[in-house]
Amino acid sequence: MYDICVIGAGPAGISSAVYAASRGLETVVLEEKEVGGLLGGVSTVTHYSGIVEGETGASFAERLKRQAESYGIDIRREKVLSAELEGDVKTIVTDAGTYKAKAVIIAAGTTPRKLGIPGEKELCGHGVGMNAAKAAEKYEGRDVFVVGGADGAVKEALFLAKYAGKLRIIHFEDKLGAIPEFAEKAEKAENIELLLHTRLVELTGEKEVEALKLEDVHTGQTQIIRSEGCGVFIYAGSTPNTGIYPGLLQEDGYLVTDSRQQTNVPGVYAAGDICVKQVRQAATAVADGAVAAINAAAYCKNNE
Structure with a gap:
């Protein structure tokens, strides 16, 4: 049993985990691919306050990972398959196991959209759809x-x-x-x-x-x-990874949250690009993660 389960290890997810762990909460992060999310794959990181000169997506992702590890945060590379989010104990099922937590922060981001044109699928990885x-x-x-x-x-x-x-x-x-x-x-x-x-x-x-x-x-x-x-x-935009959360209120596929980053289900929060929001940037994702974790920590304390 964890206090908080964070789904996604991009800037929003790692921010959530760090803020949760700093408050003494047992925290696990579930990430299907790599720490850093989509940002980890970009050539350069720009405009984010305090970045080092020549910051790349890979270097930014590595520093996110090191920061999380310095807090003893458990990062599991697993794909989330389903989630039971109602009730006092939340259950997350992955392709490698089952996790239970008092609160969940969904920071699963988005997936790049395909054009859906002839030849795109067939030539993927052979001149198309590369990093x-x-x-x-x-x-x-x-x-x-x-x-x-x-x-x-x-x-x-x-x-x-x-x-x-x-x-x-x-x-x-x-x-x-x-x-x-x-x-x-x-x-x-x-x-x-x-x-x-x-x-x-x-x-x-x-x-x-x-x-x-x-x-x-x-x-x-x-x-x-x-x-x-x-x-x-x-680069044809992206779609939110919300398909396995039908019980959460959505708008155009994005999760609806309040000012505390809480969804319509108590104890379930969302952060980053997966949310309904005006601006989707690394800076706003990190801010979302901080707000979500602080309020998730309060939720856990109030429900001890």
Whole structure:
């Protein structure tokens, strides 16, 4: 029996665990993949207060892990399969065991969304759907395509452009949706071309990407760009990992919480990108985690 079970080891989850452990609560963290969540896979971490120079997603994730371990927090690499959240004792079932806790903090984040176009699934891992930080050097001097125009997409495009011979950003809007800092750098980069009001509608190739089919959203006209061995990095948003929590109040798939990060079920809290919120950034995720843990600790104390 744990006091608090945290689901997810991204910034929100680790923040929750540290604040819970600092209050003397027996805490376990369940994470299907790696500490750091989606942030752990980005090329660079920007804007977060106090980051070290040259901070990468991997280095940030490693420091999160070390901090949690310094508090003696038990981090288990297991996939959560189901959760019974009603009552005084919560039960979490994973692919490796069953955990019971007085309170639960759900910080399971989101999963990158697929485009759902022909060729995407077949070529995944063969030029499509890769991690930019890990795959960039493989595409040195080659053509690279980045799908998406928001902050995350353009930031990764700027990183990939350091290696690519030519990089094209494919975005369905008439202008990039990224903040000026990123958008202006992309517009000025010599080897970056913006393909605006354009959608990627098909990928073709046998063992690697050979061609991309694009469609102009205004005219409906299509064009084929042939580029054997190119890299295609897709940033089409994400979907919240809330499928196994049907008993929790949701809005557009995101968990609804109050000012204490509590859901509609007593003793169950949520933090980070999985919540209904205006801003989804590492800074807000960490803040959510702190608020959730402080209130979860109070809940545990009040129910001793």
